[in-house]
Amino acid sequence: MTSTPVNSYRTLPDQDGHFGNYGGRFVAETLMPLILELEQAWKDAKNDPEFQKELDYYLKYYVGRPSPLYFAERLTDHFGGAKIYFKRDELNHTGAHKINNCIGQILLAKRMGKTRIIAETGAGQHGVATATVCARFGLPCTVYMGAKDIKRQSPNVFRMRLLGAEVKPVSSGSRSLKDAMNEALRDWVTNVEDTFYIIGTAAGPHPYPEMVRDFQCVIGNEAKQQILEAEGRLPDMLIAAIGGGSNAIGLFHPFLDDKDVAITGVEAAGHGVHTGKHAASLTAGAPGVLHGNRTYLLMDDDGQIKEADSISAGLDYPGIGPEHAWLKDIGRVDYVSITDREALDAFKLCSELEGIIPALEPSHALAHVAKVAPKMSPDQIIIVNVCGRGDKDIFTVAEALGVEL
Amino acid sequence: MTDTIIGGQTRITRRFDKLRAEGRAGLVTFITAGDPDPETSFEILKQLPAAGADVIELGMPFTDPMADGPAIQEASNRALAAGMHMRKTLSLVRGFRDQDHDTPIILMGYYNPIYIYGVEAFLEDARNAGVDGLIVVDLPPEEDAELCVPTVNKGLSFIRLTTPTSDDKRLPKLVKNTSGFVYYVSVAGVTGAGSASNAQIVEAMSRLRRHTDLPIAVGFGIKNADQAADVAKQADAAVVGSAIVSKIAESLDENGKATDKTASMVTDLVRELADGVRNARK
Numbered sequence: 275m276t277s278t279p280v281n282s283y284r285t286l287p288d289q290d291g292h293f294g295n296y297g298g299r300f301v302a303e304t305l306m307p308l309i310l311e312l313e314q315a316w317k318d319a320k321n322d323p324e325f326q327k328e329l330d331y332y333l334k335y336y337v338g339r340p341s342p343l344y345f346a347e348r349l350t351d352h353f354g355g356a357k358i359y360f361k362r363d364e365l366n367h368t369g370a371h372k373i374n375n376c377i378g379q380i381l382l383a384k385r386m387g388k389t390r391i392i393a394e395t396g397a398g399q400h401g402v403a404t405a406t407v408c409a410r411f412g413l414p415c416t417v418y419m420g421a422k423d424i425k426r427q428s429p430n431v432f433r434m435r436l437l438g439a440e441v442k443p444v445s446s447g448s449r450s451l452k453d454a455m456n457e458a459l460r461d462w463v464t465n466v467e468d469t470f471y472i473i474g475t476a477a478g479p480h481p482y483p484e485m486v487r488d489f490q491c492v493i494g495n496e497a498k499q500q501i502l503e504a505e506g507r508l509p510d511m512l513i514a515a516i517g518g519g520s521n522a523i524g525l526f527h528p529f530l531d532d533k534d535v536a537i538t539g540v541e542a543a544g545h546g547v548h549t550g551k552h553a554a555s556l557t558a559g560a561p562g563v564l565h566g567n568r569t570y571l572l573m574d575d576d577g578q579i580k581e582a583d584s585i586s587a588g589l590d591y592p593g594i595g596p597e598h599a600w601l602k603d604i605g606r607v608d609y610v611s612i613t614d615r616e617a618l619d620a621f622k623l624c625s626e627l628e629g630i631i632p633a634l635e636p637s638h639a640l641a642h643v644a645k646v647a648p649k650m651s652p653d654q655i656i657i658v659n660v661c662g663r664g665d666k667d668i669f670t671v672a673e674a675l676g677v678e679l
Numbered sequence: 680m681t682d683t684i685i686g687g688q689t690r691i692t693r694r695f696d697k698l699r700a701e702g703r704a705g706l707v708t709f710i711t712a713g714d715p716d717p718e719t720s721f722e723i724l725k726q727l728p729a730a731g732a733d734v735i736e737l738g739m740p741f742t743d744p745m746a747d748g749p750a751i752q753e754a755s756n757r758a759l760a761a762g763m764h765m766r767k768t769l770s771l772v773r774g775f776r777d778q779d780h781d782t783p784i785i786l787m788g789y790y791n792p793i794y795i796y797g798v799e800a801f802l803e804d805a806r807n808a809g810v811d812g813l814i815v816v817d818l819p820p821e822e823d824a825e826l827c828v829p830t831v832n833k834g835l836s837f838i839r840l841t842t843p844t845s846d847d848k849r850l851p852k853l854v855k856n857t858s859g860f861v862y863y864v865s866v867a868g869v870t871g872a873g874s875a876s877n878a879q880i881v882e883a884m885s886r887l888r889r890h891t892d893l894p895i896a897v898g899f900g901i902k903n904a905d906q907a908a909d910v911a912k913q914a915d916a917a918v919v920g921s922a923i924v925s926k927i928a929e930s931l932d933e934n935g936k937a938t939d940k941t942a943s944m945v946t947d948l949v950r951e952l953a954d955g956v957r958n959a960r961k
Contacts, residue, residue: 290821300790300817302746304842304867307849446752447742456745463746464868466844563791563817564743576764577795579742 283530283606286597291480291567294603296596299479301566304463313481315386320488325381332377333492336410337367339374341493343500343657348627349643356510356650358643360660361497361525364632370662371493371521372403376472378489380407383470390469391415394458396423396451396517397588397635398430399662400474405439415439418457420450423587430666448581451517451591455565475518476595479566483596490524497657498528505655511536511646514659515638516609517553517589519598521661527597530606539598540642542584543611553582554611555594556602564592569599585614585674586634588662616641618674621664633662634670690783690811691836691859694733695894695915704911705733706956707896708949709787709920711754712737712771713763714927719937720758723927723945724775728782730946731953734896734916736814739768739788746816748871750921753928757935765796769808776809785838785859787814790826798826802833812836812859820852827856836860841887843867843879850890860894860915863887871921874900880913904955911959919952 286293299309319325333339342365346358363371383391391413395401401417408415417434421443424431434441447453455478462471476486501509512529514522516539529535544552552558555570562571564579572580572592582592601607612620617634620641625631632640639658647656664671672679688696698705708727713720727735740758744751772784786805793801793815805813812835818826820839830837836859844867845853854861863883865875875883880897887895897910898918910917926948930941 299819299821301819302816302842303819303840303853304746304844304864306819306821307844307846446749452743456743459745460748460869464872466867563789563794565745566817571791573791573795575795577741577792578759578764579791 284527286600287480287484291484293483293597293600295561296568296599297480297483298568299566300563300568301479302463304466308466309479311386315382316481316485319382319385325385328381329378333374337373337377338365339492340496340500341365343497343504345504346628349624352627353644353647355647355652356654356656357652358647359501359509359655359657360630361493361657363493363521363659363661364630364636364663368399368403368406369665370399370403370633371490371524372400372474373406374492374524375474375486375489375520376400376403376407379470379472380411380413383413383472384411386470388468388470389413390465391472392418392458392461392469393472393474394418394451394454395474396420396454396590397586397633398423398427398434398666399588401439401441402430402433402437404472404474405434405437408439409437416461417441418444418454418461420448420454421445422449423451426670427587427666428669450582450587452579452582452593459565475520476523476597477518477565477567477569477593483567486520487523487527487597490520491527493521493524493659494526494528497525501655501657508532508535509655509657510650511538511656513538513540513639513642513656515540515589515635515661516594516598517542517591517635518593519595521659523595523597525657525659526607537607538642539607539609540638541609541611542586542589542638543613544583544585546613547611551583552611553584553589553591555592556598556609557611559592561599567596569596570594570602585617585670586638588633588635589638610642612638612641614674618671620644621671630660631664632660633664634667635662636660689836689859690781691734694781694783695860698733698915703960704914704956705916706731706907706949706953707734707736707898707916707918708732708923709736709738709918710923710927711740711751711758712768713740713758713761714754714924715757715931715935715937715941716761717763717767717771719941721771721774722942724771725778726942726946727949728779730949731957732782732949734783734785736785736787736918736920737768737772739765739786739792741789741792744789746869748869748921750871750925750928754924765792769804772808772810783811784809785812785814786810788816790815790817793826798829802829802835806833806835810835812838814838814840814862816840820855823856831856831858838862840864843883847886847889850887854891854893857893860896861887861891862918863895863897863914865897865899868899870899872900874906877909877913880910884913904951907952908955908959911956917956923948
């Protein structure tokens with residue numbers, strides 16, 4: 275007989291999309307019928323073996339899954355503590371974990387008969403992944419991107435355009451990810467009949483946080499099997515970077531009920547949480563409502579949203595997926611923060627010792643590894659999600675290091 | 680002392696009863712509280728009824744107005760840059776109520792500033808200030824427990840947005856818990872974008888009338904007196920927002936500050952719109 279354990283951390287959201295106090299469906303009425311239709315389509319697809327088969331096919335032959343679980347031997351020796359494994363989602367087609375979700379959502383969009391795709395992007399990884407699947411499946415694609423991010427992530431902008439996507443610069447507000455999301459929502463509300471919005475992170479109105487998580491859980495499911503094969507046991511700790519939180523929830527979720535696995539999410543502390551210039555909404559924010567869900571947000575005492583700040587465009591968002599908000603409150607996951615400086619150091623160290631140039635987003639996770647691994651014993655195991663590769667970041671890093679390219 | 684409800688009637692129902700008695704539709708005008716600065720905004724607000732506004736929607740500024748087009752986004756930004764916040768918005772209403780006891784005021788905006796203020800405290804303060812109802816863009820009926828139900832319990836109206844995507848299946852859910860009037864957003868889109876055709880509005884009106892006896896106000900994309908008149912032939916009221924706040928933007932000096940023309944440019948437009956609405960059925 276099988277049943278879900280009563281104290282499982284894996285049963286949410288409830289039918290209204292709530293993770294405890296978080297989540298929900300805080301959207302304009304124009305979108306509600308579509309949101310409800312999407313929820314139903316997602317429920318049907320999830321239980322349809324044909325959909326799963328199609329998804330598995332593309333994940334294997336197009337994305338290149340499973341991604342390896344790699345023993346980072348030199349980094350392990352360098353820190354002289356816990357054994358460090360990399361979950362190498364940077365090896366996916368397009369160079370990040372984002373495509374796991376994009377493949378899933380575009381298959382759903384086709385199933386729903388939608389003929390046009392929109393997306394928001396911060397670092398450009400989600401935009402590239404969306405443009406990629408749109409090219410593959412022959413759907414027109416519009417990507418909203420903050421004007422500030424277009425400047426600092428120009429290689430990805432060019433990539434999206436090569437893939438046939440229209441990249442629309444967003445000059446309102448802080449000109450970064452949150453404003454790109456506002457603009458995508460404005461497009462969606464205008465073109466609600468034919469358009470599917472591929473949200474890139476495990477946030478937004480229900481069912482997105484659940485749906486994106488489920489598409490990203492391939493990371494954790496693989497990692498679990500792979501570590502059992504490599505070590506014959508589960509890891510002692512999981513570490514992943516968090517902007518909206520999709521790569522992290524994808525790695526974490528399959529391990530939530532494994533009580534002996536400690537789990538840590540790493541937010542971007544920007545110039546330092548004390549400076550006010552950061553993106554650490556769980557560390558320094560409070561619950562509020564934005565972009566379709568209740569979650570931790572950076573805001574002032576009037577409920578006005580503050581601008582986030584991080585060297586990593588992918589973490590530069592003043593909110594966080596609602597499931598992370600819940601996991602923080604109940605204490606199942608620890609959330610810490612890492613500054614731009616610490617992330618840059620980890621970026622260099624990983625490049626030099628492992629021959630892997632990580633994106634600035636997982637560089638935050640690697641920087642936390644640098645803090646905890648030396649204090650752990652050599653028979654302990656850490657899995658860190660290297661969720662994206664750093665090619666897109668070389669200009670930003672060069673500028674931060676004072677190097678002219 | 681609040682006089683929101685008198686003899687079981689709210690200011691909103693009394694206003695729509697009066698319009699019906701006069702055989703005409705009403706004009707609902709939107710401005711953002713604190714745009715372009717709190718003082719000028721108060722001047723404009725005070726002059727709206729005399730210029731012909733029958734109902735006033737007052738926008739609560741928010742950093743991330745994701746259902747609004749550029750005109751209202753900028754109005755919000757101007758207000759916030761001028762130091763506007765929720766307490767000042769409520770005192771604007773209080774100041775208005777000191778001199779006008781009859782024109783309904785509806786606060787319109789997004790949920791987060793209310794949530795952060797605290798729902799109970801906000802409703803108490805809003806009612807005491809003389810607010811008659813709320814329109815909160817990002818609270819569909821699925822989230823009624825958040826604010827809609829407490830608002831109704833407090834004796835204020837919770838006015839729902841209905842849209843071209845609100846079909847016969849969805850509408851019963853939308854008109855439940857609502858009061859005052861029903862706002863019909865005539866195009867799927869953000870504020871200030873395109874407008875609906877007469878035929879589309881006629882079709883929508885008949886769909887809505889199957890589900891509610893409440894007055895129906897139609898908005899989105901109404902920019903001039905002719906368009907307002909067209910809507911006023913079909914609906915109980917025409918709502919104009921972006922065109923009005925665009926006048927404010929037009930009136931500012933090169934530093935974005937109010938000029939001595941700011942209030943009059945707004946009231947001139949409102950007067951034209953009111954003429955259109957008042958003469959529509961003649």
